[in-house]
Amino acid sequence: MIRTYALLAWTWTRAAAQYPVSFALMTAGGVVVGGLDIAAIWVIFANTGTLAGFGLTEVMFLYGASQLAFALADLLFGNLDRISRHIVSGTLDVMLIRPAAPFVQVASDRFTPHRIGRSIQAGAVLAVGLSRLDVPLGRVWMVPVMVVSGVVIFAALFTLGGALQFLLTAAPEVANAFTYGGATLTQYPLSVYDPRIVRGLTFGLPLAFVNWQPGLYVLGRPDPLGLPSWTGLLSPAAALALAAVAALAWRAGIRRYRSTGS
Amino acid sequence: MIEADGAGRTFRVRGRVVHAVRDLSFRVAAGEFVACLGPNGAGKSTTIKMLTGILTPTSGRVRVAGLDPSRRRTALARRIGVVFGQRTTLWWDLPLRDSLELVRLLYKVDRKVFRERLDEMCDLLDLGGFLATPVRQLSLGQRMRGDIAAALLHDPVVLVLDEPTIGLDVVSKAEVRDFLRRRCAEHGTTVLLTTHDLGDVERLCRRVLLIDHGRLAFDGTVDELRATAPGRASIEDVVAELYLRSRTTPRTPPLPLPAPDGPSATA
Ligand SMILES: Nc1ncnc2c1ncn2[C@@H]1O[C@H](COP(=O)(O)OP(=O)(O)OP(=O)(O)O)[C@@H](O)[C@H]1O
Numbered sequence: 095m096i097r098t099y100a101l102l103a104w105t106w107t108r109a110a111a112q113y114p115v116s117f118a119l120m121t122a123g124g125v126v127v128g129g130l131d132i133a134a135i136w137v138i139f140a141n142t143g144t145l146a147g148f149g150l151t152e153v154m155f156l157y158g159a160s161q162l163a164f165a166l167a168d169l170l171f172g173n174l175d176r177i178s179r180h181i182v183s184g185t186l187d188v189m190l191i192r193p194a195a196p197f198v199q200v201a202s203d204r205f206t207p208h209r210i211g212r213s214i215q216a217g218a219v220l221a222v223g224l225s226r227l228d229v230p231l232g233r234v235w236m237v238p239v240m241v242v243s244g245v246v247i248f249a250a251l252f253t254l255g256g257a258l259q260f261l262l263t264a265a266p267e268v269a270n271a272f273t274y275g276g277a278t279l280t281q282y283p284l285s286v287y288d289p290r291i292v293r294g295l296t297f298g299l300p301l302a303f304v305n306w307q308p309g310l311y312v313l314g315r316p317d318p319l320g321l322p323s324w325t326g327l328l329s330p331a332a333a334l335a336l337a338a339v340a341a342l343a344w345r346a347g348i349r350r351y352r353s354t355g356s
Numbered sequence: 357m358i359e360a361d362g363a364g365r366t367f368r369v370r371g372r373v374v375h376a377v378r379d380l381s382f383r384v385a386a387g388e389f390v391a392c393l394g395p396n397g398a399g400k401s402t403t404i405k406m407l408t409g410i411l412t413p414t415s416g417r418v419r420v421a422g423l424d425p426s427r428r429r430t431a432l433a434r435r436i437g438v439v440f441g442q443r444t445t446l447w448w449d450l451p452l453r454d455s456l457e458l459v460r461l462l463y464k465v466d467r468k469v470f471r472e473r474l475d476e477m478c479d480l481l482d483l484g485g486f487l488a489t490p491v492r493q494l495s496l497g498q499r500m501r502g503d504i505a506a507a508l509l510h511d512p513v514v515l516v517l518d519e520p521t522i523g524l525d526v527v528s529k530a531e532v533r534d535f536l537r538r539r540c541a542e543h544g545t546t547v548l549l550t551t552h553d554l555g556d557v558e559r560l561c562r563r564v565l566l567i568d569h570g571r572l573a574f575d576g577t578v579d580e581l582r583a584t585a586p587g588r589a590s591i592e593d594v595v596a597e598l599y600l601r602s603r604t605t606p607r608t609p610p611l612p613l614p615a616p617d618g619p620s621a622t623a
Pocket residue numbers: 352353354355356367368369374375376377394395396397398399400401402403
């Protein structure tokens with residue numbers, strides 16, 4: 095799986111390298127978009143000292159963690175949302191006759207390395223935020239765990255969105271609402287939202303486990319909803335549960351696949 | 357090598373159920389060359405898609421090279437080669453050479469073996485002139501040769517082709533046919549192809565399957581097919597008459613069913 099992904103991604107990277115100008119422009123574009131998000135946070139803090147009770151460095155930490163997870167998931171699995179195009183154009187038929195999982199082929203198709211720019215930027219924000227916080231060593235180990243869990247959660251959302259497109263061809267927009275929408279939601283401390291939304295994101299669609307619950311654990315903060323502090327440690331479990339649901343949905347989608355009439 | 361037992365596939369189209377293929381049973385033995393004929397919309401491509409694991413049958417079962425295609429898709433992919441005349445299996449944006457190299461890596465073909473096979477195919481299919489051209493810029497005939505080469509690089513035991521000569525000029529057609537006949541006979545490859553070009557049948561295949569309205573309407577040799585419409589001069593006329601007969605009686609099998617002593621007995 096990983097070998098095949100690397101192989102296909104490397105092929106597309108080489109193909110993209112034949113157009114260095116467009117590569118540079120797209121990388122710059124991604125960094126500008128990320129820069130605007132960061133600018134928005136600065137504007138908020140220029141006016142108020144805190145955001146829903148969180149200081150600038152804490153918000154940088156939460157923002158960096160969720161955006162790094164999203165950028166990595168988008169880099170590796172973002173192309174799953176193009177599956178309806180593969181279905182309509184018949185390229186999915188071709189993927190199904192090759193000796194590699196169609197999931198890997200769709201995810202790596204037209205792999206675009208310029209999305210790495212976004213990850214580096216988010217990683218830098220996370221690093222700066224962390225370096226200014228005094229997180230005790232006993233809790234710092236949770237940071238990589240939460241980033242990886244976040245990657246898995248977003249990857250599962252991309253997969254669910256892809257699986258949905260076997261049923262509805264208009265689904266890319268619906269799917270994007272969950273993936274890109276999820277990335278936007280988790281930029282800020284979830285306490286800025288209505289508690290009902292936060293409950294939904296904890297017990298329903300587990301976006302709270304991307305950076306909010308594990309972030310509270312790392313920061314040593316009590317949960318405004320009153321959940322115990324070890325809730326944050328459940329991130330890997332939440333991520334795996336969502337990934338299992340996504341894998342089942344994907345398999346069901348492939349089995350229901352009906353190709354095109356020509 | 358290829359088996360279908362009561363295989364069927366339905367599609368739900370705006371609430372209605374379309375039977376693309378129904379109750380299809382046939383066997384193809386190792387090393388056979390079989391053509392699958394049938395009017396437009398008969399269910400040929402749907403059959404091919406079930407045999408290659410793209411579509412899961414909604415009834416009955418199929419087996420290819422000893423595997424259930426839709427359940428063992430990846431394992432099957434290593435044993436079969438597939439060519440779609442209507443669309444390429446190569447990567448649109450990559451030069452043909454890189455596409456073939458990627459096929460080599462995906463199918464884990466040894467580098468030295470690959471070189472030998474590629475050299476042989478470059479020779480026989482005349483690929484040399486456009487190996488460096490991106491697939492999107494190839495002419496239809498060039499692309500088809502590239503696709504056929506790609507389908508054979510891992511030396512599959514079964515080769516399935518859906519309209520491999522569609523859109524080719526007379527010379528290219530002859531070259532592609534010659535290549536397929538020679539190469540598959542040498543390697544003992546089992547071949548199933550669909551076509552609307554009866555030249556393919558006459559040049560390549562001893563045995564014909566005729567699919568009509570999703571059912572098997574004839575299974576036998578080309579000579580037996582001729583015998584079903586005596587007095588017709590060319591095989592074109594025979595098939596035209598069969599297709600026309602089936603239009604007027606769409607519900608019942610329009611033709612005598614499988615010849616008992618046809619080459620269909622073993623698998
Ligand atoms: N994905 C699909 N969704 C709905 N109906 C389909 C689909 N694929 C095929 N069909 C229907 O199934 C029937 C058989 O189609 P198929 O493509 O197998 O025919 P064919 O024999 O390959 O025809 P042709 O010679 O025109 O290529 C047709 O009525 C077609 O409309």
